[in-house]
Amino acid sequence: MEANEAITLEELRTEMRSVCQSxxxxxxxxxxxxxxxxxxxxxxxxxxxxxxxxxxxxxxDILSLKATVFMNWMTMRIYRGEFE
Known part of the structure; x- marks a missing residue:
């Protein structure tokens, strides 16, 4: 990818897969x-x-994500009915 090409969040999802897995x-x-x-x-x-x-x-942001922040985010998803 060239430096001047715009990248989307969905393209970043693929690129950041191993960081998120870690x-x-x-x-x-x-x-x-x-x-x-x-x-x-x-x-x-x-x-x-x-x-x-x-x-x-x-x-x-991925590597410094705290478990408490993640769990708060999950709790809010449940309250909003967004959980699968």
Whole structure:
């Protein structure tokens, strides 16, 4: 991809898959066995709506995501009826 090409959040999802998987595995070690990489991505990406953040900011947000922030996000999804 050239530097001047715009990238979408969906394209970033594919690129960040291994980073999200790593974070999900970290949560598994903390006792949250059912967390998936897709849920990690959805949680972090929900902060941006349709804006596309800088790559370093996105990686930082994924790797620094705290379990409490993630669980609060999941709880809000349940309250809103967004949970599958």
């Amino acid at each position: 974070k999900a595995e970290e949560f598994h070690l903390l006792g949250y066995e059912h967390v998936t990489a897709d849920e990690i991505w959805d949680c972090v990406a929900s902060r941006y709506k349709n804006a596309v953040p800088a790559l370093h900011q996105l990686v930082n």
